[in-house]
Amino acid sequence: MTLLTCRNYINGQWVDATTGNILESYNPALINEVVATFPRSQTEDVDKAVAAARQAYSSWRKVPAPTRAEYIFRVGELLLQHKEELAQLISREMGKPLTEGRGDVQEGIDCAFYSAGEGRRLFGLTTPSEMPNKFAMTVRMPIGVCALITPWNFPVAIPCWKAMPALVCGNTVILKPAEDTPACATKLIEIFAAAGLPAGVINLVHGVGEEVGKALVEHPNVDLVSFTGSSETGAFVGATCGRTHKRVCLEMGGKNAQVVMEDADLGLALDGAVWGAFGTTGQRCTATSRLILHRDIKEKFTAMLYERVSKLRLGAGNDPNTEIGPIINQKQLQRVNEYMNIAREEGAKILIGGGIASEGQLKEGNFFLPTILDNVTPDMRVAREEIFGPVVALIEINSFEEAIAILNDTNYGLSSSIYTRDINRAFTAMRDIEAGITYINGPTIGAEVHLPFGGVKQTGNGHREAGSTALDVFTEWKSVYVDFSGSLQRAQIDNRS
Ligand SMILES: NC(=O)C1=CN([C@@H]2O[C@H](COP(=O)(O)OP(=O)(O)OC[C@H]3O[C@@H](n4cnc5c(N)ncnc54)[C@H](OP(=O)(O)O)[C@@H]3O)[C@@H](O)[C@H]2O)C=CC1
Numbered sequence: 001m002t003l004l005t006c007r008n009y010i011n012g013q014w015v016d017a018t019t020g021n022i023l024e025s026y027n028p029a030l031i032n033e034v035v036a037t038f039p040r041s042q043t044e045d046v047d048k049a050v051a052a053a054r055q056a057y058s059s060w061r062k063v064p065a066p067t068r069a070e071y072i073f074r075v076g077e078l079l080l081q082h083k084e085e086l087a088q089l090i091s092r093e094m095g096k097p098l099t100e101g102r103g104d105v106q107e108g109i110d111c112a113f114y115s116a117g118e119g120r121r122l123f124g125l126t127t128p129s130e131m132p133n134k135f136a137m138t139v140r141m142p143i144g145v146c147a148l149i150t151p152w153n154f155p156v157a158i159p160c161w162k163a164m165p166a167l168v169c170g171n172t173v174i175l176k177p178a179e180d181t182p183a184c185a186t187k188l189i190e191i192f193a194a195a196g197l198p199a200g201v202i203n204l205v206h207g208v209g210e211e212v213g214k215a216l217v218e219h220p221n222v223d224l225v226s227f228t229g230s231s232e233t234g235a236f237v238g239a240t241c242g243r244t245h246k247r248v249c250l251e252m253g254g255k256n257a258q259v260v261m262e263d264a265d266l267g268l269a270l271d272g273a274v275w276g277a278f279g280t281t282g283q284r285c286t287a288t289s290r291l292i293l294h295r296d297i298k299e300k301f302t303a304m305l306y307e308r309v310s311k312l313r314l315g316a317g318n319d320p321n322t323e324i325g326p327i328i329n330q331k332q333l334q335r336v337n338e339y340m341n342i343a344r345e346e347g348a349k350i351l352i353g354g355g356i357a358s359e360g361q362l363k364e365g366n367f368f369l370p371t372i373l374d375n376v377t378p379d380m381r382v383a384r385e386e387i388f389g390p391v392v393a394l395i396e397i398n399s400f401e402e403a404i405a406i407l408n409d410t411n412y413g414l415s416s417s418i419y420t421r422d423i424n425r426a427f428t429a430m431r432d433i434e435a436g437i438t439y440i441n442g443p444t445i446g447a448e449v450h451l452p453f454g455g456v457k458q459t460g461n462g463h464r465e466a467g468s469t470a471l472d473v474f475t476e477w478k479s480v481y482v483d484f485s486g487s488l489q490r491a492q493i494d495n496r497s
């Protein structure tokens with residue numbers, strides 16, 4: 001397999017890091033295979049990228065928004081042309097099945113065309129003034145230099161969700177991608193560069209989070225940080241941005257639940273549970289990690305789930321038979337495995353799975369067996385902490401009210417789902433569930449790019465990505481008063497008490 005060489009992209013040039021130090025990314029399905037080398041950048045590299053982005057900002061902000069949007073439209077067209085190549089790379093470097101890799105790129109394409117449309121819709125409002133001969137209106141202004149710190153689980157979609165609206169709004173950006181997926185980020189930025197964006201408008205700095213990410217978050221010339229990742233790192237990013245007066249948008253974890261009521265279509269609920277819990281190997285912030293089951297259907301539904309899970313095929317993402325890919329890295333694999341000990345100690349029962357997969361080829365990669373934990377109670381750590389792997393916890397409930405109470409009994413609030421045929425319950429759930437996203441008769445995963453994405457409680461900090469709400473992250477409001485009364489103006493001002 002080809003070994004890829006990644007470089008930083010600063011001020012329109014592909015460059016090595018100042019120190020010349022190199023790191024490697026691996027194929028998680030075949031951990032002996034190095035996919036790419038990439039620079040271990042340092043503060044000097046961050047300084048250069050920030051200076052380039054700052055310089056470019058002074059002219060990019062003045063490019064008309066519809067013209068800025070045309071660049072992003074072109075990125076969408078190029079992503080479409082390179083979709084298969086990118087999907088293959090995602091499968092190889094991140095591990096997700098090829099069909100999901102295509103979905104990852106498709107989200108980037110959808111986001112490009114949606115964001116490009118926003119270039120002609122950056123609406124403000126006009127409102128009557130208190131004064132005669134005066135117009136009052138609001139306009140959206142860009143914020144400046146934006147640092148985008150992204151995870152490995154959606155190595156194309158998440159950088160697109162952040163960069164595309166940021167650029168259409170007139171900001172310049174610096175992407176710091178996850179260490180595990182540098183080649184995906186490099187290919188993506190090659191596409192942005194090929195779309196003809198002026199030098200410095202988009203920059204890429206590879207490296208370690210605690211070095212490059214930290215330097216960006218602390219940098220005095222960065223105006224905004226948009227972060228997706230763990231709660232721990234998010235807390236650091238949020239606190240640092242607070243201290244250094246930066247705007248910050250945080251998208252962190254979830255402990256998402258799917259409720260199955262006794263009147264649900266169980267076949268539909270089963271499809272939702274399998275996809276929600278095990279899709280992307282459970283490595284989605286929206287993954288279903290709790291299944292809240294009404295006691296009347298619990299036994300039957302659990303048997304159906306067991307049957308389906310026992311047949312899930314593990315393998316490398318580029319194998320067309322694969323349904324469940326590997327876990328991203330050894331650290332995550334051990335972390336998921338550790339939760340099995342915690343589950344046992346807490347009294348949960350491992351119905352199926354519960355360990356690292358070591359059969360045949362699987363031992364060459366970071367594979368974890370799809371796992372169902374039964375007899376879980378809401379106070380257990382496996383019911384409260386984000387595991388980020390192919391593990392689902394079953395919790396029994398006796399009533400609709402109990403289901404909603406348990407669903408809400410978490411520090412997180414990203415995605416949620418309920419399967420019921422009762423329209424009154426569906427609407428009550430929609431009203432009472434504490435989460436940024438609620439699905440009725442659908443799984444907790446599969447958000448669409450034109451709706452707000454984000455959560456309540458410790459999932460975020462009140463912002464939403466995607467949709468027109470992304471404009472609220474990447475712009476500031478300016479109120480404009482235009483007085484056209486000429487010499488009459490003095491008298492009017494003086495007369496107002
Ligand atoms: N909400 C979501 O979609 C995601 C949630 N997670 C959660 O996070 C857990 C750990 O995953 P992990 O990949 O370590 O997540 P992190 O939060 O550590 O990583 C996310 C991004 O932040 C960067 N980063 C790390 N430390 C700092 C820092 N001090 N300052 C600035 N940026 C930093 C990382 O860089 P680098 O890669 O170099 O470390 C990466 O680009 C998972 O088990 C899961 O629970 C993980 C991924 C996505």
Ligand SMILES: O=C(O)CCC(=O)C(=O)O
Binds near residue numbers: 285286
């Ligand atoms: O499945 C979804 O709804 C989107 C998931 C996502 O963006 C994430 O896990 O970070």
